[in-house]
Amino acid sequence: MHRILRFAALALITVAAAIPAGAQSLTGAGATFPYPIYSKWFDAYHKQTGVSINYQSIGSGAGIQQVKAGTVDFGASDAALSNDRLKELPRRILHFPTVGGAVAMVYNLQGLDKPLQLTPEIITGIYMGQITVWNDKKVAAANPGVTLPPAPVMAVHRSDGSGTTNIFTSYLAAASGQWKEIIGANTSVSWPSGIGGKGNEGVAGLVRQTPGAIGYVELAYAKQNQLTVAPVRNKAGRFVLPSLASTTAAVEGSALALAKDVRTPIVNAPGPDAYPISGLTFLLVYRDTKDPAKAKTLADFIAWAMRDGQAMVEALDYAKLPDAVIKVNQANLKLLTASGKPVFAGR
Amino acid sequence: MATALSADAATPHARPATARRRLSRLADQVHRRALGATALLVFLAVGLIVFEVVRGSAPALGTLGWRFLIGAEWDPVADHYGALPYLFGTLVSSALAMVMAVPLGVGTAVYLAELAPPRVGAVVAFVVELLASIPSIVYGIWGLFVLAPFLRSLVEPWLIAHLGFLPLFQGFPFGIGMLNAGIVLAVMVVPTIVSLAREILLAMPGSLREAALALGATRAEGLGVLLDAARPGILGAAILALGRALGETMAVTMVIGNTNRISASLLAPGSTMASVIANEFTEATGQLYLSALTEIALVLFALTVVINALARLLVLWTTGGRRDVAGSA
Numbered sequence: 283m284h285r286i287l288r289f290a291a292l293a294l295i296t297v298a299a300a301i302p303a304g305a306q307s308l309t310g311a312g313a314t315f316p317y318p319i320y321s322k323w324f325d326a327y328h329k330q331t332g333v334s335i336n337y338q339s340i341g342s343g344a345g346i347q348q349v350k351a352g353t354v355d356f357g358a359s360d361a362a363l364s365n366d367r368l369k370e371l372p373r374r375i376l377h378f379p380t381v382g383g384a385v386a387m388v389y390n391l392q393g394l395d396k397p398l399q400l401t402p403e404i405i406t407g408i409y410m411g412q413i414t415v416w417n418d419k420k421v422a423a424a425n426p427g428v429t430l431p432p433a434p435v436m437a438v439h440r441s442d443g444s445g446t447t448n449i450f451t452s453y454l455a456a457a458s459g460q461w462k463e464i465i466g467a468n469t470s471v472s473w474p475s476g477i478g479g480k481g482n483e484g485v486a487g488l489v490r491q492t493p494g495a496i497g498y499v500e501l502a503y504a505k506q507n508q509l510t511v512a513p514v515r516n517k518a519g520r521f522v523l524p525s526l527a528s529t530t531a532a533v534e535g536s537a538l539a540l541a542k543d544v545r546t547p548i549v550n551a552p553g554p555d556a557y558p559i560s561g562l563t564f565l566l567v568y569r570d571t572k573d574p575a576k577a578k579t580l581a582d583f584i585a586w587a588m589r590d591g592q593a594m595v596e597a598l599d600y601a602k603l604p605d606a607v608i609k610v611n612q613a614n615l616k617l618l619t620a621s622g623k624p625v626f627a628g629r
Numbered sequence: 630m631a632t633a634l635s636a637d638a639a640t641p642h643a644r645p646a647t648a649r650r651r652l653s654r655l656a657d658q659v660h661r662r663a664l665g666a667t668a669l670l671v672f673l674a675v676g677l678i679v680f681e682v683v684r685g686s687a688p689a690l691g692t693l694g695w696r697f698l699i700g701a702e703w704d705p706v707a708d709h710y711g712a713l714p715y716l717f718g719t720l721v722s723s724a725l726a727m728v729m730a731v732p733l734g735v736g737t738a739v740y741l742a743e744l745a746p747p748r749v750g751a752v753v754a755f756v757v758e759l760l761a762s763i764p765s766i767v768y769g770i771w772g773l774f775v776l777a778p779f780l781r782s783l784v785e786p787w788l789i790a791h792l793g794f795l796p797l798f799q800g801f802p803f804g805i806g807m808l809n810a811g812i813v814l815a816v817m818v819v820p821t822i823v824s825l826a827r828e829i830l831l832a833m834p835g836s837l838r839e840a841a842l843a844l845g846a847t848r849a850e851g852l853g854v855l856l857d858a859a860r861p862g863i864l865g866a867a868i869l870a871l872g873r874a875l876g877e878t879m880a881v882t883m884v885i886g887n888t889n890r891i892s893a894s895l896l897a898p899g900s901t902m903a904s905v906i907a908n909e910f911t912e913a914t915g916q917l918y919l920s921a922l923t924e925i926a927l928v929l930f931a932l933t934v935v936i937n938a939l940a941r942l943l944v945l946w947t948t949g950g951r952r953d954v955a956g957s958a
Binding site: 314340341342343344346347359361362366367433436441442443444445465466467469470472473476477478479480484487491492540572595619 | 702703704705706707773774775778781785790801803804805806810882883886888889904908909911912913914915916919947
């Protein structure tokens with residue numbers, strides 16, 4: 283009797299577990315930059331809920347192609363999609379920022395009395411090819427009391443399309459009208475000067491080898507490889523070093539703009555502690571799907587990533603989202619529908 | 630009786646024999662069909678590649694047309710695409726590689742096949758062929774971390790100081806750029822030239838050498854005769870090497886500097902068709918951008934076909950239509 287009861291209870295649980303609207307697996311593809319934290323999240327989420335999420339870090343562009351073709355449940359991109367790009371997609375999608383990242387300016391100048399300080403004018407001047415020697419007047423003005431060598435400047439950029447380049451060029455476009463007009467911002471642009479290295483390691487390799495070189499790499503890469511990083515002057519006029527805290531401060535400073543449109547670049551953010559060359563990485567989610575089970579599972583996961591997931595972020599050198607932006611995401615989750623019906627009740 | 634007996638004796642053997650023959654004929658047929666199918670598969674694969682590449686580049690072909698090949702501006706932000714800097718980079722880096730690799734490769738092959746003691750020849754040939762099996766990323770890392778500092782601190786300043794009056798050697802000693810890419814490519818293709826040219830020289834009939842010597846030719850003159858006879862094969866080896874240089878991606882991407890500017894100087898950075906695809910494809914967004922990258926693949930494919938066809942013609946022309954000479958492209 284006891285055994286039969288137990289069996290019945292077990293059967294009931296099994297049936298109950300099968301019914302709720304939750305799929306057991308999801309697939310996604312896209313950006314490589316957030317891959318370490320995503321795989322950590324997916325692993326932790328699998329242990330907690332049994333949902334397995336298969337993510338392929340094939341690059342933002344390739345991820346967007348998959349979203350376009352409808353072969354994945356979600357995509358991921360380091361650059362938010364412009365209105366033109368959204369129009370090319372057959373279905374409406376929503377952007378969910380997940381973590382923040384910063385781009386560090388690294389340089390190779392031996393024998394300086396003090397660390398090099400950079401301003402937006404210096405960085406644009408260098409990448410435009412207008413500042414060609416280190417003892418240029420503009421560089422000297424931002425570095426009082428520092429004897430700058432007359433060494434030639436070699437500007438190094440990423441040769442491969444990357445989210446890092448997107449953040450960096452968005453920053454240059456925000457800092458300089460000339461850059462915005464002639465070059466613009468994208469995952470790869472038509473560089474007016476300098477040379478290109480492939481990947482963070484390519485840029486770092488060239489900078490490390492070449493006296494007088496300057497380049498930009500992901501903050502995590504600069505930290506882990508102990509590269510010489512320059513503080514950059516922010517909108518409030520303070521020289522700020524890139525760090526997880528100063529990146530989160532930049533996201534926080536842009537919270538109002540993000541509430542209106544999460545795709546707004548957060549470069550040159552207001553706030554005394556904000557690091558100006560910062561960016562967000564996004565999940566791309568179909569606004570309406572046919573499969574309510576999958577839609578609910580994905581919405582649950584994003585809600586989890588905003589709550590529990592954020593605690594794991596800093597250990598992997600990503601900047602966590604401030605509460606204001608988490609609230610924006612939570613509000614957007616309620617816009618997700620399956621065949622027109624909302625999938626996420628929310629908390 | 631005797632005939633009947635022998636016939637009787639033969640029949641029980643004959644039956645399994647014909648069965649066996651039938652079976653082996655069947656096996657032959659299966660064999661032939663299977664091999665035919667694999668050959669067809671290769672053909673199909675090439676066909677599918679062409680189809681996909683053409684289909685993928687259709688939007689760019691439609692929008693950009695012929696301007697794509699002569700446009701020097703590649704600007705993903707403004708959606709303007711011109712492949713000329715990449716076409717230029719591919720041709721120049723490969724030509725540079727061939728200028729260095731062909732004399733070096735043929736020289737090595739002649740030494741190994743004709744002059745070196747057989748044992749030395751075998752060992753050196755083995756080492757040279759070992760070079761061919763090194764993954765290209767290793768060549769790239771070598772180019773970036775060993776060759777580039779060497780070029781930057783020693784070779785390029787010297788070139789600028791002494792040959793700087795030539796546009797070829799003007800500019801800033803970056804260390805990476807066209808010259809670096811050319812050298813790395815040369816090192817990568819030398820094994821192909823050496824091993825093929827050596828095989829061809831070894832396959833030349835001994836009568837050629839003997840006849841030359843009998844006519845009173847010096848050793849050098851004899852070598853000349855031999856090389857002349859082996860020319861089509863050596864040309865074929867060079868073309869194979871050129872094919873590899875044109876398509877090489879990873880190593881070149883790491884050392885060429887990746888800028889889309891056309892410069893007369895070998896010291897300046899550049900880009901090749903393969904490197905721009907490797908660099909930009911994964912993060913390319915937008916239909917025209919992706920399509921333009923696919924069209925670069927199409928151009929590269931067409932270039933390879935043209936060069937291979939030219940090579941065939943060249944071989945045909947130098948042999949005067951003879952097909953009896955060892956090796957061909």
